[in-house]
Amino acid sequence: MGKRDTWRIVLVFGLALLLTSAALLGVCLGLARAGFRPQAPAKTSTPAKTTVKAVVPFSMLPSNHMLVQATINGKGPYRLIFDLGAPITLLSNQVSEASGVVKADAPRSFLFSMRGEAEVAKLQVGDLTTTKLPVIVLDHPALKILGEALGRPVDGIIGFTFFARYRTTIDYQANQMTFEPIDFPIRDLLRELPGRLAGPKTIRRRVLAPRGFWGLRLARWSAGNINSAGVPIVAVLPGSPAALAGLQPGDVLTTLNNRWTTSVADVYAAVADVQPGRDVSVVILRDGKEQTLMVRPADGI
């Protein structure tokens, strides 16, 4: 290994630690090593049926995390945290070995015994079975601390690579999630980001295209204005959908199709999703008073 490679690995590992370590944020709220109640036993999940909407119960840990009981390759159940803020799914070494996700003699790195990417052949939570789930095998220090505080280990984290496969609903009152399969291409961050980090700092450019024709001209282009109320309309073309809806020059657009329009960029992002021929609500300020108008954009450019 060259000196340069070593240096890069150290750099990258610093980053890795930085991002994973955020897990420990809540430690500032105080570590409690006693007084945790044992979790209620997991509901025994019935064998997976081919239902459209799978139901998965969860329980809340005293640390305010959602815990699900998962079977991995028929082994378990294991205790996994369901985390909307985690971009990837992670399993501990012990569980990965016990469930056959990695072989016991698979090489480990010197850092947190990381074994890198692996694939779970079959993961079951509640009514849901998913297959070929990419995971990272790593003994996360935050999970270790959490497990110690709880007196029971936490075996991993379910993140974006899992839930982006579904239309997910989370009901904290019912302690229940539902999952309906969708077809969403999940970006491979692990291939994309390191290259971008190491590569040239190219600015990506994107043109925001309105989907329909409104007949409006707005104030000067701005990408983001903090604390601005909205975007002033400079001109309304006669006979256009905007004119028919009653919009006038001087009106300040504050909300379009339920999206805040604090900058011209916001307006364009909002109109990119508005189909022609359908009414959409627009909130404006006119003489300091809020009004809501309905606009039906035409098809055009």
Place this chain on the structure above:
Amino acid sequence: MVKLSSLLTSLVLTVMIALVAAHAGQKPGPGNEDHDPQIGQFFQVPYRLTDTNHFLVRVRINGKGPFNFLVDSGAPALYVATETAAKAGLKPVKGEFWTVIDRLDLEGGARLPGIKARVEDPFQLVGMNALGLPGASIDGILGFTILARFRLEIDPTRDSMIWTRLNHAPPDPPVPRHGARDGDRPPPELQVMNALGPLAKGLAFLMGKQPEEECYPRGFLGLEWAETRDALSGQSTVRISRVVEGSPAAKANIQAGDRLIRARGQSVTSLKAARAALSAIQAGNPVELTLERGNEKDKVRELTVTITAGEGL
């Protein structure tokens, strides 16, 4: 030998884990918010998926903003970065763990009154922002105490989430028994990690920050169009249905009834193709269009015009 790729795997893993002082048995229950008219309502919450696969939604704090907040069921509470708090005019009281936000608005219409927030800079945000990893700055975190007030529906194939307000007020995480002031030392792992925010800033100095994406408004021509299908041949055509007075299209003498044959060198036989060909024009760009004018009885003429795109939508 350690494979670089295996180290990179966790690069983007951000997990927020909170170890909250034990108030075991303190179950979230219905709140005293029966009077809140938003209970039972649902809201379409627009979001942005970052380059790091995080969900960002926009919030206003006491009417100030908007700010980008991370949706994170792994965070125990609402976190507001110190810089964000300053911009929003939030003044944490010395010695108080929480700072009360009188009114928290979420894009899409949901509103929460009297919310406790922790003003703090989680080093994860410091680090990610310093390096520009997500592609947008993250100003804070919506954690459990916010998310649990809603039934969340998240579908990455749609541009908005659906949040339905529940009659459910989760308890605030208890204030730490040992404040930072007491010098109660956190576990060694945490001490190491706490050093990482500044480290990332140092790295950003060495490596440079990932620039945010730049967006531009598409240019404006000032015409309406429709797709017509010939009953006999089944061939579809894009027909100009209206040209707005004084618009770039009118200046180039395009007329209602003209048929669009080609746009910027691309053949156009459908609205979809027309939109695609013109999706990236910007104000000031010359845009070449080829049109057919006249019907079968007359002599059909083909003409090519160059329009300078204007501003507008």
